[in-house]
Amino acid sequence: xxxxxxxxxxxxxxxxxxxxxxxxxxxxxxxxxxxxxxxxxxxxxxxxxxxxxxxxxxxxxxxxxxxxxxxxxxxxxxxxxxxxxxxxxxxxxxxxxxxxxxxxxxxxxxxxxxxxxxxxxxxxxxxxxxxxxxxxxxxxxxxxxxxxxxxxxxxxxxxxxxxxxxxxxxxxxxxxxxxxxxxxxxxxxxxxxxxxxxxxxxxxxxxxxxxxxxxxxxxxxxxxxxxxxxxxxxxxxxxxxxxxxxxxxxxxxxxxxxxxxxxxxxxxxxxxxxxxxxxxxxxxxxxxxxxxxxxxxxxxxxxxxxxxxxxxxxxxxxxxxxxxxxxxxxxxxxxxxxxxxxxxxxxxxxxxxxxxxxxxxxxxxxxxxxxxxxxxxxxxxxxxxxxxxxxxxxxxxxxxxxxxxxxxxxxxxxxxxxxxxxxxxxxxxxxxxxxxxxxxxxxxxxxxx
Amino acid sequence: xxxxxxxxxxxxxxxxxxxxxxxxxxxxxxxxxxxxxxxxxxxxxxxxxxxxxxxxxxxxxxxxxxxxxxxxxxxxxxxxxxxxxxxxxxxxxxxxxxxxxxxxxxxxxxxxxxxxxxxxxxxxxxxxxxxxxxxxxxxxxxxxxxxxxxxxxxxxxxxxxxxxxxxxxxxxxxxxxxxxxxxxxxxxxxxxxxxxxxxxxxxxxxxxxxxxxxxxxxxxxxxxxxxxxxxxxxxxxxxxxxxxxxxxxxxxxxxxxxxxxxxxxxxxxxxxxxxxxxxxxxxxxxxxxxxxxxxxxxxxxxxxxxxxxxxxxxxxxxx
Numbered sequence: 022x023x024x025x026x027x028x029x030x031x032x033x034x035x036x037x038x039x040x041x042x043x044x045x046x047x048x049x050x051x052x053x054x055x056x057x058x059x060x061x062x063x064x065x066x067x068x069x070x071x072x073x074x075x076x077x078x079x080x081x082x083x084x085x086x087x088x089x090x091x092x093x094x095x096x097x098x099x100x101x102x103x104x105x106x107x108x109x110x111x112x113x114x115x116x117x118x119x120x121x122x123x124x125x126x127x128x129x130x131x132x133x134x135x136x137x138x139x140x141x142x143x144x145x146x147x148x149x150x151x152x153x154x155x156x157x158x159x160x161x162x163x164x165x166x167x168x169x170x171x172x173x174x175x176x177x178x179x180x181x182x183x184x185x186x187x188x189x190x191x192x193x194x195x196x197x198x199x200x201x202x203x204x205x206x207x208x209x210x211x212x213x214x215x216x217x218x219x220x221x222x223x224x225x226x227x228x229x230x231x232x233x234x235x236x237x238x239x240x241x242x243x244x245x246x247x248x249x250x251x252x253x254x255x256x257x258x259x260x261x262x263x264x265x266x267x268x269x270x271x272x273x274x275x276x277x278x279x280x281x282x283x284x285x286x287x288x289x290x291x292x293x294x295x296x297x298x299x300x301x302x303x304x305x306x307x308x309x310x311x312x313x314x315x316x317x318x319x320x321x322x323x324x325x326x327x328x329x330x331x332x333x334x335x336x337x338x339x340x341x342x343x344x345x346x347x348x349x350x351x352x353x354x355x356x357x358x359x360x361x362x363x364x365x366x367x368x369x370x371x372x373x374x375x376x377x378x379x380x381x382x383x384x385x386x387x388x389x390x391x392x393x394x395x396x397x398x399x400x401x402x403x404x405x406x407x408x409x410x411x412x413x414x415x416x417x418x419x420x421x422x423x424x425x426x427x428x429x430x431x432x433x434x435x436x437x438x439x440x441x442x443x444x445x446x447x448x449x450x451x452x453x454x455x456x457x458x459x460x461x462x463x464x465x466x467x468x469x470x
Numbered sequence: 471x472x473x474x475x476x477x478x479x480x481x482x483x484x485x486x487x488x489x490x491x492x493x494x495x496x497x498x499x500x501x502x503x504x505x506x507x508x509x510x511x512x513x514x515x516x517x518x519x520x521x522x523x524x525x526x527x528x529x530x531x532x533x534x535x536x537x538x539x540x541x542x543x544x545x546x547x548x549x550x551x552x553x554x555x556x557x558x559x560x561x562x563x564x565x566x567x568x569x570x571x572x573x574x575x576x577x578x579x580x581x582x583x584x585x586x587x588x589x590x591x592x593x594x595x596x597x598x599x600x601x602x603x604x605x606x607x608x609x610x611x612x613x614x615x616x617x618x619x620x621x622x623x624x625x626x627x628x629x630x631x632x633x634x635x636x637x638x639x640x641x642x643x644x645x646x647x648x649x650x651x652x653x654x655x656x657x658x659x660x661x662x663x664x665x666x667x668x669x670x671x672x673x674x675x676x677x678x679x680x681x682x683x684x685x686x687x688x689x690x691x692x693x694x695x696x697x698x699x700x701x702x703x704x705x706x707x708x709x710x711x712x713x714x715x716x717x718x719x720x721x722x723x724x725x726x727x728x729x730x731x732x733x734x735x736x737x738x739x740x741x742x743x744x745x746x747x748x749x750x751x752x753x754x755x756x757x758x759x760x761x762x763x764x765x766x767x768x769x770x771x772x773x774x775x776x777x778x779x780x781x782x783x784x785x786x787x788x789x
Binding site for chain 1: 555556579597598599600634662666
């Protein structure tokens with residue numbers, strides 16, 4: 022199975038490329054050496070010895086010194102359509118994904134109205150076939166209109182093509198409703214992705230509860246507002262022998278609970294976001310909602326370290342951006358009034374490469390593996406560079422420095438948490454489902470010359 | 471000093487410079503004609519998104535005593551009620567080319583954001599539960615007049631610390647001035663991690679006899695419905711400062727407005743050891759000093775100088 026078959030995108034011509042002398046790294050497939058990567062007919066046609074691949078009319082890209090990885094997969098993106106197309110839509114959001122090196126994304130259902138019916142799913146899939154740069158899958162809500170009360174028609178939604186389910190943006194507060202959804206999963210299939218937060222514990226909060234919130238006088242969102250719900254749902258999933266995916270882990274306690282649940286045999290997967298892996302609540306001291314207001318909030322250094330440890334030992338199998346576009350009106354306001362959320366698709370790899378790989382905190386191979394780890398929890402094929410597999414490739418220059426936002430964004434919104442930062446490592450080209458979906462302008466000009 | 475956004479931003483020396491300036495304005499206040507020409511021709515905008523008696527009236531009067539033109543905007547009755555954003559309101563008011571914008575806002579960081587949107591100097595007159603620097607300065611001023619110095623002085627701040635910007639600014643200011651600090655209140659109203667601001671935490675009044683200064687905070691009625699405390703009666707039983715709990719050598723302070731019979735007994739408020747009225751009086755001269763430091767702080771002449779002797783230096787050139 023391939024992403025092209027299982028998800029939707031605008032179809033274009035299959036690429037015919039030779040990435041000459043690229044450093045190919047795909048730890049999940051045990052590949053780590055220099056090759057000519059031949060892409061043809063939608064597939065990785067061959068990994069030839071360096072300099073030896075036949076051209077056969079292909080476009081040749083001199084990739085010596087550049088890295089080819091399996092393209093990334095983001096299971097947590099807000100495309101904002103329907104209802105908030107002034108922030109993002111299928112076209113701009115998937116363009117941002119392509120620019121970030123992604124070959125597939127999953128769109129959240131907390132739109133206006135929420136994606137709760139088969140007709141909603143069908144309409145979105147139609148849009149994706151018309152305008153999505155990269156394969157995109159749509160989740161449907163677990164409960165009708167995210168009210169947390171009644172289940173959606175999950176069987177019909179699955180038949181219409183919903184990849185899975187999530188009320189992301191809101192937790193499923195009622196444990197009884199959560200349990201019914203897990204029971205019903207045995208009929209409808211599809212993973213259930215969970216935004217874990219006890220709203221009574223986070224009430225009135227705008228940042229992590231701790232010494233920084235005490236100093237700033239801003240209402241706190243305690244780490245237990247997340248961890249208690251992760252514990253509840255891990256217990257329910259175990260009891261019902263059902264499957265859950267925990268979104269945007271932020272607290273050390275939550276990582277520990279996921280790790281313990283996995284050890285106990287619970288079918289649970291988890292993601293962490295680049296901003297939680299790179300920043301702590303110290304960032305909030307500047308009171309700039311653009312860079313530091315998101316839910317779950319940036320937490321303390323011990324939490325950040327626990328997330329990194331979770332990446333290392335597999336408690337957390339994937340990195341997900343929680344790309345959450347907002348317009349300036351929602352961010353150019355005092356911190357507590359500002360909307361939660363930051364964009365991340367265009368900067369995730371570069372930010373994590375700069376903040377975690379270059380200082381030696383994690384290996385490049387681990388980052389590459391986790392960036393592509395978001396497909397499998399949703400029964401989608403993991404992007405790989407193994408010959409014969411669907412061509413999902415990202416070509417990066419790990420030495421390139423660039424300043425985020427300098428050349429604008431592909432996304433319709435500019436609320437990047439790393440706006441203005443200088444990052445090292447840049448996506449030059451993305452191939453998704455066999456098609457070239459992104460080329461950095463300066464890079465493509467260079468090729469033409 | 472370009473803006474006064476927080477106590478955090480000030481050094482002890484800067485705090486002392488403002489207080490020294492306030493002393494000289496106190497002298498002006500004892501004259502028959504209490505007005506000086508320092509800020510003649512300059513415009514001060516006071517923009518209040520929250521109700522206020524003390525802070526807004528003393529900033530307004532401070533501006534007038536310094537001969538500035540004053541525009542007071544209250545959220546109620548202004549375009550704010552029509553949904554105008556803070557950014558747009560500030561842009562509108564900035565069109566009058568004010569020298570200073572004094573802002574009170576219900577959310578943390580508002581004054582700092584405004585400082586990024588205007589050429590005017592910005593004074594934070596309270597931003598959410600974050601900071602209230604002019605209150606802290608007037609409280610330090612009041613104590614300094616009474617005690618000479620805060621070095622080694624033990625101060626207990628008692629009450630709803632969680633919701634209090636005064637508590638935060640005062641903790642920072644008192645610590646910078648060398649005081650030893652304890653915050654005291656029910657555990658539900660003491661923010662987690664507050665000790666990292668450099669204070670001890672006590673969940674009861676036991677030990678308050680060690681304090682030379684007791685600083686009580688306002689207890690708001692709605693805290694009961696949010697179940698921070700079971701009842702005001704129980705709160706008062708545990709934390710009210712009354713003359714029985716206060717020993718005669720201790721000084722009592724409160725930022726106002728007081729809930730009589732809740733955080734303070736009526737007797738304590740009216741006792742000779744209460745500095746509450748002095749705090750209000752200090753508010754005027756300290757706020758005059760703040761406006762002066764922002765607009766004319768680089769000028770060596772005293773604000774009390776008569777006539778045209780004190781031409782203000784341009785904004786941004788002060789130390």
